[in-house]
Amino acid sequence: MAERVRSVKGMRDLLPPETAIWAAVEDVARRIFASYGYGEVRTPILEDTELFVRGVGEATDIVGKEMYTFTDRKGRSLTLRPESTAPVARAFVQHGLADQGLPVKLYYVGPQFRYERPQRGRYRQFNQIGAELIGDPGPASDAELLLMLVRFLEALDYTGLTVLLNTVGDDESRARYREALVAFLEPHREVLGEDSRRRLETNPLRILDTKSPAERELLADAPRLEGHLTAQSRTHFEAVGQALEVCGVRFRVEPRLVRGLDYYSRTVFEIVAEGLGAQDAIVGGGRYDGLIGDLGGADVPAIGFAIGEDRLLAALPESFRRAHAPVAPVHLVAAGDVEPSQLLELAERLRAEGLDLVTELGGRSVKAALKRADKSGSRWVLLAGEDELAAGELSLRDLDAGEQVRLGPDAAIAKIKGQS
Numbered sequence: 308m309a310e311r312v313r314s315v316k317g318m319r320d321l322l323p324p325e326t327a328i329w330a331a332v333e334d335v336a337r338r339i340f341a342s343y344g345y346g347e348v349r350t351p352i353l354e355d356t357e358l359f360v361r362g363v364g365e366a367t368d369i370v371g372k373e374m375y376t377f378t379d380r381k382g383r384s385l386t387l388r389p390e391s392t393a394p395v396a397r398a399f400v401q402h403g404l405a406d407q408g409l410p411v412k413l414y415y416v417g418p419q420f421r422y423e424r425p426q427r428g429r430y431r432q433f434n435q436i437g438a439e440l441i442g443d444p445g446p447a448s449d450a451e452l453l454l455m456l457v458r459f460l461e462a463l464d465y466t467g468l469t470v471l472l473n474t475v476g477d478d479e480s481r482a483r484y485r486e487a488l489v490a491f492l493e494p495h496r497e498v499l500g501e502d503s504r505r506r507l508e509t510n511p512l513r514i515l516d517t518k519s520p521a522e523r524e525l526l527a528d529a530p531r532l533e534g535h536l537t538a539q540s541r542t543h544f545e546a547v548g549q550a551l552e553v554c555g556v557r558f559r560v561e562p563r564l565v566r567g568l569d570y571y572s573r574t575v576f577e578i579v580a581e582g583l584g585a586q587d588a589i590v591g592g593g594r595y596d597g598l599i600g601d602l603g604g605a606d607v608p609a610i611g612f613a614i615g616e617d618r619l620l621a622a623l624p625e626s627f628r629r630a631h632a633p634v635a636p637v638h639l640v641a642a643g644d645v646e647p648s649q650l651l652e653l654a655e656r657l658r659a660e661g662l663d664l665v666t667e668l669g670g671r672s673v674k675a676a677l678k679r680a681d682k683s684g685s686r687w688v689l690l691a692g693e694d695e696l697a698a699g700e701l702s703l704r705d706l707d708a709g710e711q712v713r714l715g716p717d718a719a720i721a722k723i724k725g726q727s
């Protein structure tokens with residue numbers, strides 16, 4: 308036998324019936340985001356590499372070691388998108404969406420690609436559901452975006468969610484803090500691992516979310532960003548917290564939360580769910596007031612989030628799964644010597660009446676067909692034999708009750724619809 312070709316490492320197939328649950332989750336996202344005035348944006352999966360180098364930042368893990376980058380036949384450097392905020396910001400600038408009036412509210416659903424070490428909840432192709440609110444600098448917009456996110460997760464029956472909230476300050480706050488942090492860490496270089504030593508030059512704030520116990524211990528005494536915030540940044544952050552309290556959103560201020568992408572300023576947040584690993588955030592996001600300007604657009608502030616759909620599904624409450632489990636279609640079985648075309652024609656008529664139907668076109672035993680129907684989770688089987696068809700009738704078998712009755716097609720449909 309020929310050797311089998313397998314899917315690429317870290318990339319997986321999603322199959323039915325699980326795909327029905329993914330679609331149900333995405334339907335809820337679309338409904339809720341629309342109710343907040345968001346429209347869907349679909350950007351290409353491939354972008355110029357430069358977009359991510361400039362947008363996400365050269366010193367980030369994503370750009371440094373996780374991108375799927377290749378040159379095309381004309382020698383252009385292209386990258387499979389590792390995230391969608393930079394592409395959405397590019398599209399916003401490219402199409403002059405600011406002219407429609409601000410704010411512009413966009414959401415997206417789609418695959419992202421990062422060359423990470425695959426493990427539970429971490430894939431090389433993964434899906435994100437994200438939203439970007441572009442053009443409103445005020446703290447109330449931060450709160451409204453978070454409210455929308457929480458409402459979405461509640462609609463999936465999630466409970467026990469914690470919003471982890473922090474501010475990374477504006478440019479001035481970060482410059483001040485960077486200096487203080489470097490001054491504190493420099494004398495302890497020997498405690499820092501290779502990554503953190505490099506970050507000391509490139510992006511010292513990222514050292515704050517280190518996993519190394521020795522570094523964590525050292526950082527316990529480090530200066531806090533909080534003490535270096537400009538008055539404006541502080542006021543903004545406090546106002547976000549107040550608005551969330553008024554609206555009843557539970558959150559916890561997490562001073563160490565800094566996020567792994569360079570474009571963030573001021574509000575940043577993550578949401579962790581019970582049942583997933585502690586480092587596995589299902590959502591990450593924040594403000595990125597400088598990104599659109601950095602990509603050649605006007606000075607337009609923005610905030611957004613992206614939900615890791617794979618992780619969202621892995622931790623999805625059972626109640627939502629049950630409520631959205633696909634209903635197995637009715638089986639229409641040819642009993643005896645029935646012309647397949649006759650059965651097809653009958654099936655089309657029944658589908659036109661709103662019945663979801665799979666056909667068993669004959670040639671196999673009725674017993675085997677009943678078994679298959681049962682295995683598929685279907686409750687109903689319609690048996691069409693020569694007798695029945697001649698009388699314009701069908702035999703309807705209820706696999707749950709183990710009963711069978713003979714009746715006309717309309718009565719069969721009514722019974723199925725009334726009881727399934």
Ligand code: HAM
Binds near residue numbers: 393
């Ligand atoms: P991020 O934190 O890099 O942010 O990713 C957001 C979410 O995507 C994570 O919380 C996680 O659930 C999921 N995710 C990331 N990498 C993987 C992976 N390898 N496998 C499975 N899931 C993964 C962003 O991407 C920003 N664009 C979010 C944003 C939008 N900020 C502002 N607007």
